[in-house]
Amino acid sequence: MHSGGASNGGTSGAGAIAGSGGSGGGSTPQCDTSWDSRPSKGDDLVLTPPMGWNSWNAFHENINERQIREVADLMVSAGLRDAGYIYLNLDDKWMDDDGRDGSGRLVGDSERFPSGMAALADYVHDLGLKFGLYGDRGTDTCAHYNANTPSESGSYGREMLDAETFASWGVDYLKYDNCAIAPGRDNDQAQEEDYRAMADALKASGRPIVFSICAWDAKPWMPEVGHLWRSTFDIGLCFAGCDEWYRNIDEIIDENDETVDWAGPGHWNDPDMMVVGNGLPYNEDVAHFSMWALMAAPIILGNDIRTMSDETHGILTNEEVIAVNQDPAGVQGSRVVDNGDQEVWMKPLCTVDGPEKAVVLLNRGGGTARISLSFDDIGIAGGATVRDLWAHEDLGEYTGSFETDVASHSVVMLKVVETER
Numbered sequence: 001m002h003s004g005g006a007s008n009g010g011t012s013g014a015g016a017i018a019g020s021g022g023s024g025g026g027s028t029p030q031c032d033t034s035w036d037s038r039p040s041k042g043d044d045l046v047l048t049p050p051m052g053w054n055s056w057n058a059f060h061e062n063i064n065e066r067q068i069r070e071v072a073d074l075m076v077s078a079g080l081r082d083a084g085y086i087y088l089n090l091d092d093k094w095m096d097d098d099g100r101d102g103s104g105r106l107v108g109d110s111e112r113f114p115s116g117m118a119a120l121a122d123y124v125h126d127l128g129l130k131f132g133l134y135g136d137r138g139t140d141t142c143a144h145y146n147a148n149t150p151s152e153s154g155s156y157g158r159e160m161l162d163a164e165t166f167a168s169w170g171v172d173y174l175k176y177d178n179c180a181i182a183p184g185r186d187n188d189q190a191q192e193e194d195y196r197a198m199a200d201a202l203k204a205s206g207r208p209i210v211f212s213i214c215a216w217d218a219k220p221w222m223p224e225v226g227h228l229w230r231s232t233f234d235i236g237l238c239f240a241g242c243d244e245w246y247r248n249i250d251e252i253i254d255e256n257d258e259t260v261d262w263a264g265p266g267h268w269n270d271p272d273m274m275v276v277g278n279g280l281p282y283n284e285d286v287a288h289f290s291m292w293a294l295m296a297a298p299i300i301l302g303n304d305i306r307t308m309s310d311e312t313h314g315i316l317t318n319e320e321v322i323a324v325n326q327d328p329a330g331v332q333g334s335r336v337v338d339n340g341d342q343e344v345w346m347k348p349l350c351t352v353d354g355p356e357k358a359v360v361l362l363n364r365g366g367g368t369a370r371i372s373l374s375f376d377d378i379g380i381a382g383g384a385t386v387r388d389l390w391a392h393e394d395l396g397e398y399t400g401s402f403e404t405d406v407a408s409h410s411v412v413m414l415k416v417v418e419t420e421r
């Protein structure tokens with residue numbers, strides 16, 4: 001259903017009306033983006049949340065050219081590209097440990113990326129995908145800083161040169177991290193300046209490049225400067241209850257819900273990359289994927305897709321759930337009912353106050369619970385049809401409310417359509 005390029009590449013025009021993003025043949029419903037009052041960035045990039053794959057959650061620092069080409073091949077042969085996942089992004093540790101070249105330009109690690117980054121970008125482009133890289137606003141990237149290499153991998157003070165280099169290689173997406181902050185710049189104002197410097201340099205490069213801010217917290221200037229910005233610290237492989245340095249999925253959901261109003265076409269809250277397929281139980285993977293879809297979050301996969309199970313593949317290619325994420329109105333869904341561990345989340349589809357809503361009934365608790373959805377709470381008066389987006393089943397027409405059992409750490413995800421207004 002999704003032709004990835006169309007929904008992610010940003011080909012639809014800016015303005016109040018956007019196409020459907022592709023819910024199949026027939027007439028194309030027009031969707032309303034006029035609710036979004038934030039000024040346009042002057043580009044048409046990521047008018048729906050970006051979808052793709054990133055190396056970090058799968059491989060961390062252990063990346064190389066052969067493995068990345070295999071991932072690229074699989075994105076096509078496993079149907080991920082055609083499901084909408086068009087960005088293939090390298091994370092940290094693609095740069096040479098020993099530093100820049102003689103003219104101060106960034107270079108790829110010559111052992112792990114012997115053909116160079118431009119050749120890899122060409123390979124990825126030839127498959128109909130887009131190519132992303134990672135950089136840092138400080139003097140070094142996080143991994144190079146931690147390993148204490150002389151890489152000079154950070155872009156501080158070299159933004160124009162690095163943006164030019166990225167553009168010359170054919171980079172389409174830059175994730176820009178927040179480590180090894182230059183002396184005297186560890187404050188809010190300098191942080192904003194540093195991110196603006198790279199945003200401006202990317203614009204000056206003349207190549208449309210998605211700018212993904214990774215500074216572990218949402219700040220008011222970010223929607224203007226970035227196409228997406230991390231709303232939280234790093235995701236961990238834990239749905240709830242782990243007391244570790246990383247963020248649990250249920251903590252991320254809460255934090256990402258604090259800045260709902262900041263999201264819209266071309267500017268998205270980023271609750272971090274996916275961990276679906278990395279070891280959580282099936283129900284938690286489904287809950288994680290459903291919540292990211294409902295929150296209009298970027299869906300950047302973080303599993304080794306060369307070895308993914310059929311179950312994982314099934315989650316990642318659920319067209320009905322992806323359609324919720326890629327809804328052209330671009331409204332971030334939010335929590336509308338909070339009954340302790342049982343919650344109702346809603347994302348309006350196609351327009352802010354229309355008849356169609358995506359709903360997630362979320363049970364964060366330790367046992368199965370009955371969750372009731374009152375239509376009043378999602379702006380529907382009277383009757384509505386209800387469809388289960390994981391069972392792919394129409395459940396019938398209901399008046400006033402709908403209720404169902406939801407297992408522990410699980411969701412039921414629905415599309416609810418008002419029958420008359």
Ligand code: GLA
Nearest residue numbers: 056091092142143177214234
């Ligand atoms: C930070 C980011 C992660 C990842 C690593 C790489 O922790 O938040 O997403 O990019 O750096 O070192």
